[in-house]
Amino acid sequence: MIVAERKPVAEIVEMVSGAKRVLVLGCRGCVTVCSAGGEREVEILASLLRLGASQQGRTLETIEATLVRQCDREFVEGIDQWAGQYDAIVSMACGVGVNFIANLRPRDIVYPGVNTTFFGGSADQGVWTEQCAGCGNCVVHLTGGLCPVARCAKSLLNGPCGGSVGGRCEIHKEVLCIWQAIHDRLDRIGRKDDINRIAPIRDWSTAGHGGPRKQVRDDLTV
Amino acid sequence: MSFTPDIRVFCCHYTSQQAIAEGKDGLTADGFPVNASIDRLVCSGKLQVSTILKAFEDGADGVCVVGCPVNECHNLMGSQRAAHRVVAVRKALSELGVEGERIEMSHLPRGFHPEFVEAVSRMDERTRSMGPSPFKGGAAK
Numbered sequence: 090m091i092v093a094e095r096k097p098v099a100e101i102v103e104m105v106s107g108a109k110r111v112l113v114l115g116c117r118g119c120v121t122v123c124s125a126g127g128e129r130e131v132e133i134l135a136s137l138l139r140l141g142a143s144q145q146g147r148t149l150e151t152i153e154a155t156l157v158r159q160c161d162r163e164f165v166e167g168i169d170q171w172a173g174q175y176d177a178i179v180s181m182a183c184g185v186g187v188n189f190i191a192n193l194r195p196r197d198i199v200y201p202g203v204n205t206t207f208f209g210g211s212a213d214q215g216v217w218t219e220q221c222a223g224c225g226n227c228v229v230h231l232t233g234g235l236c237p238v239a240r241c242a243k244s245l246l247n248g249p250c251g252g253s254v255g256g257r258c259e260i261h262k263e264v265l266c267i268w269q270a271i272h273d274r275l276d277r278i279g280r281k282d283d284i285n286r287i288a289p290i291r292d293w294s295t296a297g298h299g300g301p302r303k304q305v306r307d308d309l310t311v
Numbered sequence: 312m313s314f315t316p317d318i319r320v321f322c323c324h325y326t327s328q329q330a331i332a333e334g335k336d337g338l339t340a341d342g343f344p345v346n347a348s349i350d351r352l353v354c355s356g357k358l359q360v361s362t363i364l365k366a367f368e369d370g371a372d373g374v375c376v377v378g379c380p381v382n383e384c385h386n387l388m389g390s391q392r393a394a395h396r397v398v399a400v401r402k403a404l405s406e407l408g409v410e411g412e413r414i415e416m417s418h419l420p421r422g423f424h425p426e427f428v429e430a431v432s433r434m435d436e437r438t439r440s441m442g443p444s445p446f447k448g449g450a451a452k
Binding site: 098137139 | 359360361364365367368403406407408409445446447448
């Protein structure tokens with residue numbers, strides 16, 4: 090999922106300081122799963138925004154709503170139902186949602202309610218860890234399913250840097266040395282030879298270094 | 312400046328037994344602040360962050376949350392969950408520049424205990440020294 094966390098409240102209060110009516114808009118996708126921007130978080134943020142406004146002696150009206158997704162045109166168009174009822178939107182979706190609202194609603198003012206942090210999974214209740222960098226050229230078939238791009242502090246592709254101690258990263262002691270983990274896992278599953286395959290110099294253009302990425306599926310386009 | 316704070320108390324079914332048995336007059340006789348109101352919950356773990364924030368929106372100057380002892384909650388984890396939510400509200404208040412001390416979690420055993428009255432009295436005194444809630448200045452709705 091795309092993991093996010095709420096921005097500091099004072100920062101959002103400042104964003105909406107010129108608005109009298111705010112649509113606080115959640116998303117039922119990833120940000121609901123990581124408890125950053127679902128229905129419950131919308132209710133909390135709306136309350137905090139009203140409290141923040143009252144501190145400034147202002148009245149703030151809030152509409153609280155949550156879309157199925159904010160990364161699809163048909164759902165973003167659902168904002169029409171609140172047309173004329175808000176001065177600004179605070180989107181609690183990931184950055185994709187904020188951009189989609191900005192793309193599709195040229196007259197609407199939209200602010201981000203969360204900081205989008207990484208592609209990750211829930212390691213434990215209330216704990217999320219990065220697992221994928223979305224680099225566009227997956228190599229985990231050679232690394233036992235473990236991603237060195239996202240999970241090595243140096244994104245090394247040809248083995249460990251030599252600085253790890255006890256299977257831990259020299260930069261973040263609480264983090265696994267993913268290359269140690271890759272080595273151990275390949276050994277365990279009988280694929281140790283995979284580690285001897287040398288990754289060529291990488292073309293990072295698929296990772297966004299060539300500008301915004303686009304994907305077209307001819308079988309799906311109409 | 313003297314003012315009478317509005318204190319809201321959220322307590323679970325078990326830690327509110329004293330309040331129910333003694334009634335308002337009995338509690339007052341025990342020293343329970345007359346300016347404190349009690350909301351009973353089936354379990355403190357049922358208390359949501361938004362409910363606490365709503366209390367501040369509705370004019371609370373201070374909030375007490377009372378649940379079972381940490382490892383003796385009738386519903387196992389309820390009071391621990393409540394404590395986490397109190398921390399979340401404190402963090403949010405501090406992000407708005409408001410004293411986090413306006414909310415406090417207490418873990419108390421069920422039954423009749425002077426600590427219940429003391430916890431609320433402590434919040435009453437603390438809130439009197441801090442003054443009215445900064446959220447009372449405006450007209451949020």
